[in-house]
Amino acid sequence: MIVPKPEVPVDRELLKGSTPLLLLSLLCEGPMYGYQIIETVRQRTGGTYTLKEGALYPALHKLEATEFITSYWETQENGRERRYYAIQPAGQAFLTAKKKEWNQFVDMVQAFVGPRA
Amino acid sequence: MIVPKPEVPVDRELLKGSTPLLLLSLLCEGPMYGYQIIETVRQRTGGTYTLKEGALYPALHKLEATEFITSYWETQENGRERRYYAIQPAGQAFLTAKKKEWNQFVDMVQAFVGPRA
């Protein structure tokens, strides 16, 4: 699903805390490597949200440290290497919880901002 | 509108960036003073989200510095003072923009997380 490019750039501050959720959701679709994640997000958001490396890699490593995801290197035909990240069972569970949290958060804000126009 | 109390506490990080939106939305309903804002939020969220003073006042002051809101002291009958905050025209405009941004943000995340269960 591709989100239409918004006229207003999305405030970076809003993104805070949603990154692990995004990452786990993406990895739910299958293992991906860093660069690929960035590109995927960029494309699906119509170019608005470019996940920054400085945000991605630390987040990925943290997720790995808590064993929500694993990583492994894979060599391509041309000899170059990529580091793939894959979701783990614990990550699945965490994702489920995070999703619930996300929905509650949205409900909460919506209660003040008013329902969507 | 009152949001049912969530089982999972909402991650603080998610809140980041949404505070000005909340504040402006609330002040749209009329002038309020700090303590009242905290109480209102607490009640409307069923007690889950207690806006912290350490988050509220700095945010309020920042909003005032940018002239999105104004403040004025009002003396009650019992002689005590309250500082009321009121939204300004510039704040109204900003709020409109922020709301749009919020909706886009939600759409974006939803595009990855998948539609609500």
Add this chain to the structure above:
DNA sequence: CATTGTGCCTCGCAAAATGAGGTCAGTCAA
């Protein structure tokens, strides 16, 4: 008279994203 509630505030800390930087390995054209 002491405790609780109202009501304002500030400060130091921690978490997270940003922006900028760095490295190395292939590709491709001049």
Add this chain to the structure above:
DNA sequence: TTGACTGACCTCATTTTGCGAGGCACAATG
């Protein structure tokens, strides 16, 4: 073969924000 470009990984300092804890002052309640 040199140089530019892209793919691909990463780190670091700075900024922003919320949190927790604290402080102050006064009123109402027991």
